[in-house]
Amino acid sequence: MKLTDADRAMLDGHGGKARQKAMELLVRYAEALGAERFVDTNNVAGVPGSYSPLLLNYYQATAENAYDIVYSRFDLDSDEVVQVPRVDVHSCHLQGGIDPENWQTLGAKPESLQMSLDSENAAAGHGIRILKTCTPYLAGNVPVQGEHCAWMESSAVVYCNSVLGARTNTEGRESTSAAMLTGRIPDWGFHRDEYRHASHHIQVEVPVADLMDWGMLGYFVGAAVGERIPVLTGRFGAPELIHHKHFGAAAASSGGVEMYHLVGVTPEAPSLQAALGPNSRPEIIAYGTEQRRRTYEELNSRASDRAVDYVMLGCPHAALEQIEEICRLLSGRTIHSNCQLWIFTSRAVRALADARGYSRIIRESGGALITDTCSAIAQAIPPGTRVVALDSAKQTHYLPAIMGIQAWFGSTRDCIEAALTGRWNGVLR
């Protein structure tokens, strides 16, 4: 590897023990990748130093020393515990932990809440911005085109590369925590121009209009291209932010898509040729009526029982306009006595929802607007849940596998109808 003088100084311990351990980990990681150098980053999103009972128990940590111990041993993969300094790289904390306002709804114990608050306070005290969301781009962290980032969260990574034209690989907890201390990340993959061209051309032959359409298309594309980069042409008009959010999240779940191009829409795809670059012979894949129907059936293959006892919305975390739509669909009605409605969002968006009265509308209908986490991350569902209804292909991919429950997938309207009636009546329109 070609290390700079500053890299070597950190490796030699001139920036302190923690930066030394961080650089050691980054060098092991870069060598595993086959990277030749690091690139500077001043925008890092991760889950630094987060505790769990398992980690605290394994490392025999107490509330007083847990941040240093967990950050050293788990995040930096160091056998030695070092004192972790305040970050001087712009760093934020993604989703995780427990909503301090709705912890009882989530079924959390008071000691779990306390642990989550201790962990959060320690990170905040070290200069980490506590966004507690999978959608940092809806909570004040919006990278500019070309900016080198080091982000976790596959749905945020694909948004960062594709929609914003900023540059990040799908980093992990350990690499982001190391980058927060060093401001360095391997110059590999999406940081490099030659890596950002499409290899697969998806020809979209059906109109793609609403959130459900975009989720299905994303789920299809991820399964079709795996970890490759797709470019899409066809009748998709101008997608809104939330359509990108659901498309990318789905493609990053059924496959490993970290970047996509929509010709005429995303910043690095002014034309098909520009998106493909030197790849003159892309693999061509059609998405027509048949592929759309099969994707819908695949997403609904995880349920058979039409009695729905839980509706979960907000994966990735809901934007304000989605909460607004949910309130409109509820239109003053009360959700069914056998059903629970939980909507997940960021603290930033909930503050806006509070100010506009949406949180009250949801509460009065019998639902809850919850921050910080989601059912899959928190592994929290209402007690006795057997069947969930979802408007997110990503959550449909994960939640049944993680919680052992049935899941229906449909539109936000289908889901709200299920919450109001306790029955699933979703159809492919």
Add this chain to the structure above:
Amino acid sequence: MSSGTITLHGRKVVGGSAEGEALVTHDTISGWGGVNPMSGTIIETRHELRGQSFKDRILVFPGAKGSSGWSAVFHMTRLTGTSPRAMLFNEMTTKIALGAVVMRVPSLTDFDRDPLTVIETGDWVRVDADRGLVEVTKAAARKVS
């Protein structure tokens, strides 16, 4: 399949050596939401290894997919003692590179022959990652000997 020993050459991702019985899948693997790190079991709904554990096996697979929690979940398997003994894979990604590094198991990629066509579940596999060597004894040959 042929009996006897087959040798593959690859690029070191993480050094060290190990041997054990192969667990092979042609499906990519999700870490977070795809693996239970308490048991090393694959939990993804439609995965061909669903319900099987990679604990103490030589895991042979195309590569990683899904959540950025990949490295942390595989890191946890080191803590719970359910890691595979080695990893052999084709597709390099940041998820798998970081996961292999923090799991600290010998790992190789960039092979001269596709391990997915050479190695089958149940074969005995010796991995010397520092030298980039994989030695495969077919299950059929093991039964005879």
